[in-house]
Structure formats: C-alpha cells, structure tokens
Amino acid sequence: xIEVNNLVKTFDGFRALDGVTLKVENGSVYGLMGPNGAGKxxxxxxxxxxxxxxxxxxxxxxxKVWENVAVKSRIxxxxxxxxxFGQATVKDMCDIYKGMYKTFSIERFKALKDAFNIEENKTIxxxxxxxxxxxxxxLALSTMSDYLILDEPVDxxxxxxxxxxWSLIMDDVSSRGTTVLVSSHNLRELEDVCDHVGIMNHxxxxxxxxxxxxxxxxxxxxxxxxxxxxEPTMDGIEVLHDSLxxxxxxxxxxxxxxxxxxxxxxxxxxxxxAIPLTLEEIFVYEMGGLENEIKNIxx
Amino acid sequence: MIExxxxxxRPIYEQIEDGFKKLIIxxxxxxxxKLPSVRLLATKLSINPNTxxxxxxxxxxxxxxxxxxxxxxxxNGITKVDEEKIKELIDEIxEKIKELxxxxxxxKEIVKILTEEMG
Numbered sequence: 581x582i583e584v585n586n587l588v589k590t591f592d593g594f595r596a597l598d599g600v601t602l603k604v605e606n607g608s609v610y611g612l613m614g615p616n617g618a619g620k621x622x623x624x625x626x627x628x629x630x631x632x633x634x635x636x637x638x639x640x641x642x643x644k645v646w647e648n649v650a651v652k653s654r655i656x657x658x659x660x661x662x663x664x665f666g667q668a669t670v671k672d673m674c675d676i677y678k679g680m681y682k683t684f685s686i687e688r689f690k691a692l693k694d695a696f697n698i699e700e701n702k703t704i705x706x707x708x709x710x711x712x713x714x715x716x717x718x719l720a721l722s723t724m725s726d727y728l729i730l731d732e733p734v735d736x737x738x739x740x741x742x743x744x745x746w747s748l749i750m751d752d753v754s755s756r757g758t759t760v761l762v763s764s765h766n767l768r769e770l771e772d773v774c775d776h777v778g779i780m781n782h783x784x785x786x787x788x789x790x791x792x793x794x795x796x797x798x799x800x801x802x803x804x805x806x807x808x809x810x811e812p813t814m815d816g817i818e819v820l821h822d823s824l825x826x827x828x829x830x831x832x833x834x835x836x837x838x839x840x841x842x843x844x845x846x847x848x849x850x851x852x853x854a855i856p857l858t859l860e861e862i863f864v865y866e867m868g869g870l871e872n873e874i875k876n877i878x879x
Numbered sequence: 880m881i882e883x884x885x886x887x888x889r890p891i892y893e894q895i896e897d898g899f900k901k902l903i904i905x906x907x908x909x910x911x912x913k914l915p916s917v918r919l920l921a922t923k924l925s926i927n928p929n930t931x932x933x934x935x936x937x938x939x940x941x942x943x944x945x946x947x948x949x950x951x952x953x954x955n956g957i958t959k960v961d962e963e964k965i966k967e968l969i970d971e972i973x974e975k976i977k978e979l980x981x982x983x984x985x986x987k988e989i990v991k992i993l994t995e996e997m998g
Binding site for chain 1: 885888889890891892893917918921922923924925926927928929930933
C-alpha cells in the first residue's frame, strides 16, 4: 500500500505540493489526473524518493521511501524523463537494472523481446523517442517489482504498442497483484485501466474515488417538463449543473442513475433519460465552471 | 468474444455484462460452459481486472452465472427471472408503440402485427 500523508514541497516560495494526501491499495490501479501544473510530476518524484519533502511522509507498506534502498528496489518507474547512460545499449541498461533490482527476471526480459521487437545491442540514444519509451517499459516490466509508478507513460507510443503495453500491465495486475500508479491526460484510457482515480489541482488532491463510486454517484439527465407548467424546484435532488437548450434540460446530478430517474419522475416530466458520464465529463464538472471559462475566452 | 465500443456511453463493465447476456441468451455460451478467466479477459481487452470482476459479479447476482471457487465462472442457463430486464424490455416496447401511433398506425393494426408475430 502506498500512503502519502500531508506532503508539502516548496520551490522558491511556491508551494508546488500543498498538503497532498492519497492512498493506493495493493493490487489496485490508481489514475492520477489534473490540469497542467497541478503538481502531478512533483508528487511522482516524491513517490520515487527523488525529491525530499519539506513536510509529510511517503510510505510504502509502512516504510518511508526517502534514502531507503530496500523500498526503492520494490518500485519500478517510468518517469517523464527516463534516464539511460549516453552510450548504453539495451543490453547494458538491462545489466544495470539487474544490479538494482533483486527481483529482475532475465527470462521475462527475453520473453518480452517478442512484444517489443527491438534489437538488444542497439544504442538507446539512436532509437526514436517512441522506441526509447518501449525500452523503458521493457526494462520496467522485467523487474517484476511490486510497484509500478508511471508518469504519462504511453505518450509517444503508437496505438498498437499502447494496447500491448496496457495488456502486459493488466496481466501483471491480475496475476501478481502489482500496484500501479499512473498519471495521464488521456482520460479515455484511464477509464479502461484504473479502478481508482485521484484528481489534483493547485498542489492538492481534490477528489479521490473508486471508479465504480464515480459511475454510480453521478449521472447526466436529459429532462423535458410539460409545456405551460411551472418548472419544479427539484427539492432533495443535488443538481450540480443545469443547462437549458430549447426545452431540454441537461442536468448533472449527484445520485445513482436509477434513483435520479425515479426522483425526477415524481415531477411528471414528458421525458427523462439517464446518460452515464465519462471520466472526462466528471473531470470537467469537478474542476468546475470550465464551460464558463471557455466562454469568457471566446468573448 | 466481447467487443468494447469506445463510443458507447455505457460504462465498460455494463458493456461486458450485456455482451455476455447476449451470448448466454443466444445460446452461444451453453449451460455449464466456462467463461474466460478474469486475467485472460483483462489482458485481451487491456482493461482493469476489477472491471471484469464487477461484470461477472453482476451477472452472478442476476442468475446468469455461477462461480466455483478456484475454478472460475460458469454459465447457469436461465433459471432466475431477471425482473429488472423484463421491465426494461416492456418499457421499450411501450415506447415503440407510442412511436408507431405517432406515425399514424391504429391500435388494431399494431395488435394485428403482434398477434401474427406470436403465432
């Protein structure tokens, strides 16, 4: 289990992390999302024990990560700026990883060769950006580590390779119970692979939920009330957002889909229909008023 | 076996659930046949294993599946009546009848079609 407690990090007086608290259960896939500059990568560097926090803790199964080799050797990562030695070939980096990770499996490394289809004796520097990313995945997945920390991992990978990489990770999650934390802006993709999501903004985690909770607790409704009648006040229904196009209300309601429909039907509308929300829509509504901001820019 | 449609607004677990329901009702998956393991399906579709587990749990609670600990999930045949689904389908039929009436069909004509269909 990864636990982050009230983490604070200040750069030149700017609080990049302003009391981050989050929890990732073992065997779960945690998706970290948030607008640019929210502090995702800074948080990830603390999770990897690269940055030293000003306040708070980063704890793996009860042990602090900072300067702790035993904990760090259980974590494989793909940071946004993956490091390799200047002239190193894939094989050289494999040897370095083998030295760092006791659990490194050379059998797995050989087996994954087919999946990635890159020559072992190629110098990494001369590979394309996407292929370098593939090498990073190849090595990270060969470590057989308990934790996998990924910062925007599939950026630069082609669609076929994305799917292949996610398949490999999902196989690890279901067979070995690997714990994964992944940051991404591709919410469509996060929705497939995550079971928990956290939204960061201004150096804080503003929302942390399981995906099923999110799907069961918020719904979009299209409602049309009868003509000529006064619009009901919708007492007891928590409406987060309501927009009117013609006579059709589009409402975002914090309720499970069935009870929301039932609750609105009491007002005898002409039409009521529940539409599930995508993660992207949830993100937008939770960030609040994005529509208004866009409007202001357009005006 | 199961195809996910990313333009579909239904959540993924629901798509999987509906996909298996269709296969079971259409008798493509026969009684006591084993369903693919959670791990296999997670890897094949590259989605979270918990999502698949959730779909399997839903199907089990609705009586389409039974599970044997350590062995996996199996098709139950249709033994339990899925009241919810029946209500949903009736609502759909009523909706369509409304539409037909709007397009100018009379009650008599609709009844005639329905009785013909029933034999």
